[in-house]
Structures are given as structure tokens and as C-alpha cells.
Amino acid sequence: MTDVSAESPANLEQATASRSPWQGAADRAEREHWADVATAVSQTLARDVVQRDRDNTPPHAQIDLLRDSGLTELLIPASLGGRGGHWESAFEATRIIARVDASTAHLLGYHYLNQACIAFYGHDVERQNRWFRRSIDERLTWSDAFNPVDPDLSLESDGNGYRLSGFKKFATGSSVTDIVITGAPASGGPYDGNLVIIGVDSRREGVEHLDDWDNIGYRTSDSGSVRFDSVRVTDADVVGVDRGDPFSTVVTPGVQLLFGNIYLGIAQGALAQGREVTLARRGAWFLSTAERYSDDPLTQRTYGDLVSHTAAVEALADSLNRRYDKVVERGDAVTAADRADLEVAIARLKVVANDVGLDVASRIYDVTGASSTRSGLGLDLHWRNIRTHSLHDPVDYKRVEVGAHYLLGTVQPISLYT
Structure with missing residues (x-):
């Protein structure tokens, strides 16, 4: 075995602000590029997403697709051979994929956050660089x-x-x-x-x-x-x-921010698929005065409700995706207060993204009708995905976290859930 004494804790004191490899913010060209890449990936995934879900097959092909698209290298600095992208682009890419295939979106999001442990926990910048270069050279994916x-x-x-x-x-x-x-x-x-x-x-x-x-x-x-x-x-x-310094603990709010984006993506995907089904429906309910279901004011009201709430979650998620870049670029200059403010803000997103995602994935059936429950259509995939993952950690504790902070200014103890 290799001798580990050369870089023992006593020799890992090279921590500086440069410990963070992510600087600046994504510009429009970067965001559009990675959104286009994620859209192309999601179109490929859409071809057999229902059958793959039914077969419960290991996602080897999906991992290869993500790797070949370049998405797995998005957050690695360009100076080390990566794509030099930002977290805003990464979170948006996972959201786009979640509209079609939340499982694959989650694999990608976890890849980003686990690969990022190279920086969050790597106090030695040289050690960081070796890991990032290895990730490029060997095209590594992370879990x-x-x-x-x-x-x-x-x-x-x-x-x-x-x-x-x-x-x-x-x-x-x-x-x-x-x-x-x-x-x-x-x-x-x-x-x-x-x-x-x-x-x-x-x-x-x-x-x-x-x-x-x-x-x-x-x-x-x-x-x-x-x-x-x-x-x-x-x-x-x-x-x-893991020394528990504020910068290293920012990884957990990043995980929760990923969840918020995935829940939002699921809601957007359910809406998009529901719209296709609704527009294709013939006639209208016999008590309606409209000629088509899409002309019925009750159908339009339901969509108006679901679309509006989803848009509000999107606006909040977009602002937090940008904010995450601003926090992580500070590296070891991140303070406990910075971390606490970010944690609570992301907890608010988790609450509303959870609620809206579950609501949209369920109520979409109100405007798509009984025929939309056929298994081959796969509309139920959105609800089953968010219902399963929304139980990852109880959202009611996020409500308490937000409420306690609003009333008393208290912050939950740092953990792998907060």
C-alpha cells in the first residue's frame, strides 16, 4: 500500500481562498450551451424511459450517455481539462433532464456533488488537482x-x-x-x-x-x-x-438545491406531457359548452393554477442556483452566517418545490382524463418519482426549519440533511 503519512492532517494546511475551483458566474452562452446539451440528452432518454422504468434495469446506458455528452465534466476547471462551467448551468441541466427522467437527472446531480467533494473536503489544492485531472483522464463518474x-x-x-x-x-x-x-x-x-x-x-x-x-x-x-x-x-x-469548516458544509445545501431543481423539473415534465394529452383529446365533457377539452374554462383554470405555481418555484430556483455560485466561489472565506442564510433559503425552495411537484404530478390527471392512466403512456412516472424521492428527508422538518428561523432566528444543527 502507498504510504499515507506524507499528507497527514498536519501537512494539509494549504487552505486558501483558491481552494474553491469555481469562480464567477455563468454567462448566457454557457447556460444556453448546457441547456441544449441537456435537452438533447433528455430527448434520447425519452425514447425508452417508460420501458426502462418498467424493466428496472441498471442505468449503465444512461451513465454512458451523460459521460459522452460532456455533462459529467461541466464543473471541472478548464485549466485542468474540464469544461469550466458553473453550478447554475449544472443545476439547470439536471432540471431539464428531470422533466423526462428524474432517475437519470438524480444520477447526474449526485455525480456533480460527489465529484465536488474534491474541493469541499480537499484542503490541499494539489490533491484537488490530481483528483480533477484523474476524473478527466479516466472519464470518471461519481456516486x-x-x-x-x-x-x-x-x-x-x-x-x-x-x-x-x-x-x-x-x-x-x-x-x-x-x-x-x-x-x-x-x-x-x-x-x-x-x-x-x-x-x-x-x-x-x-x-x-x-x-x-x-x-x-x-x-x-x-x-x-x-x-x-x-x-x-x-x-x-x-x-x-472533514473539519466541519463552513465551506465544506456548503455541499449539503447543494444537495437540497439539487432536490428542489429535480422536483421542479418533474412538475414541468408533467405539465408538458399533460398539455400534449389535453390538446389531443377529442370533444369535451358532455356538460361543457366548449367544443374541445382545451377550450373548457375549467381545464384552462386548472392549467392556469398549476402553471403559475410552477413558474413561481422556477423563479426561486433560478435565483438560488445563481446564489450558490456566489457562495462557493468564496472558498474558505465562506462564513457560518453565509452558510446558514443559504441553508434556510434553500429549505424554502425545498418546501414549495415539494408541494408544487406533488400537486402538479397528481392534478394533471384532472385535465387529461381516464385514458391518460394507461400504463404505456407513462404519465404516472412523474408522480411515482416525486412521491418516492420526496420522502428522502421529511419536508415537515424543512417547514419547521424555515418557521423557526423566521420567528426566532434559529438555525438547525449542521448535518447531512440540513
Whole structure:
């Protein structure tokens, strides 16, 4: 094994504002380019999204599609071989894909956030650069095994390296991506007592993917469990050390912002598909004075309600996507107050995106009729996806978080959910 002592915690003190590789904001040309790329990807996904959901097949082809499109390199700095894009473009791309295939959008969003752990937890800029270059050279895709509800993994010293053991549920994408990000408190060795963030090859000996994901929605997200059985960990696998500094903790609001964008994308997708179905409906209800369902004021009222609420969520999400870039570019200059303000703002989005997404995906049937429930149409995919993922963490706790902050100025303790 490689000796890990050369870059022990004592030698990882090179943290500066340059620790953040993301600077500035996306211009119109960048956003339009990646929106076009995401749209092309979603058009390809739309061809068989219903059948893939029905078959519950592992998303290998989807991962290849994302990789070949260039989307997986969007956030890597151009100086290191990447596309030099911004979070605003990345979040918008996931939203566009979620309109058709929320499972694949989620795989992409998690790729962004887990790959970004290179910077969030990597205090050594040289180590960051090595990881980013490797991601380009090997065309790596990223996932994680971080579910905080499960017991912590163990990282035991073993000679001049470590052994990783334990079990994690909901390891989305772990069996179809290249690198699984996880963390464990080190016992012994140069990192003794530190929470070490590591990136493990998903096919390394001792990594077992249990293939136990079979839920009503998000069926092709590969969100099954993973078991680590004395997995070898070397210095090359270490991403960094979680010191709990404000910049590193900004990754979690980023996860929640991803969820808000995906829920919004699901609502937009349900509306778009519902519109097609409504315009194709013949005649009108026998009590209506309209000639077609689309001319009926009750149909128009329902769409007016759903479209308006969705547009309001979109405006909020757009502003937060831009704001996220402004926060992360500060790197180690990010303060606890910056982080808290961002967390609460994103919690507000999570609440309304959850509510509107569920409402739209359900009420769209009111204006598409009984024939739209046929399984081959796949209109139910939107509802099943958001109903499944909206249970990731209870949205009522987000309501409490927002309300407590408004009334008392309190902020929830930092966790992998807040």
C-alpha cells in the first residue's frame, strides 16, 4: 500500500481562498450551451424511459450517455481539462433532464456533488488537482455511500494503509459509476481520530453492491445498498478530511438545491406531457359548452393554477442556483452566517418545490382524463418519482426549519440533511 503519512492532517494546511475551483458566474452562452446539451440528452432518454422504468434495469446506458455528452465534466476547471462551467448551468441541466427522467437527472446531480467533494473536503489544492485531472483522464463518474441513518463505517489502520468496512443503504448510482465517495473516522495511522473522506473504486475487491432497489419510483436510479468488506484504502483514495469548516458544509445545501431543481423539473415534465394529452383529446365533457377539452374554462383554470405555481418555484430556483455560485466561489472565506442564510433559503425552495411537484404530478390527471392512466403512456412516472424521492428527508422538518428561523432566528444543527 502507498504510504499515507506524507499528507497527514498536519501537512494539509494549504487552505486558501483558491481552494474553491469555481469562480464567477455563468454567462448566457454557457447556460444556453448546457441547456441544449441537456435537452438533447433528455430527448434520447425519452425514447425508452417508460420501458426502462418498467424493466428496472441498471442505468449503465444512461451513465454512458451523460459521460459522452460532456455533462459529467461541466464543473471541472478548464485549466485542468474540464469544461469550466458553473453550478447554475449544472443545476439547470439536471432540471431539464428531470422533466423526462428524474432517475437519470438524480444520477447526474449526485455525480456533480460527489465529484465536488474534491474541493469541499480537499484542503490541499494539489490533491484537488490530481483528483480533477484523474476524473478527466479516466472519464470518471461519481456516486456516494453517505446515508447518515446507517451506522458509521469503520476505517481501521492496516500497515501503511487502511481497511474500510460497513454497510450503507440508498447508495444511489454506486454500482454503475466509477468512484463511490464515503467517509469514516480513522482508527490508528496518520489520520487517527479524523473523519476521512475517501473515493473508492466501485469495483474494488470487497465492495459489494446488493442490487436491492425495487421501489415504486426512481426505479432506474440504482439506489440500492452497498457493503464494504475490509476494502483496501490507500493514500491515492483520500479526498480530504472533514473539519466541519463552513465551506465544506456548503455541499449539503447543494444537495437540497439539487432536490428542489429535480422536483421542479418533474412538475414541468408533467405539465408538458399533460398539455400534449389535453390538446389531443377529442370533444369535451358532455356538460361543457366548449367544443374541445382545451377550450373548457375549467381545464384552462386548472392549467392556469398549476402553471403559475410552477413558474413561481422556477423563479426561486433560478435565483438560488445563481446564489450558490456566489457562495462557493468564496472558498474558505465562506462564513457560518453565509452558510446558514443559504441553508434556510434553500429549505424554502425545498418546501414549495415539494408541494408544487406533488400537486402538479397528481392534478394533471384532472385535465387529461381516464385514458391518460394507461400504463404505456407513462404519465404516472412523474408522480411515482416525486412521491418516492420526496420522502428522502421529511419536508415537515424543512417547514419547521424555515418557521423557526423566521420567528426566532434559529438555525438547525449542521448535518447531512440540513
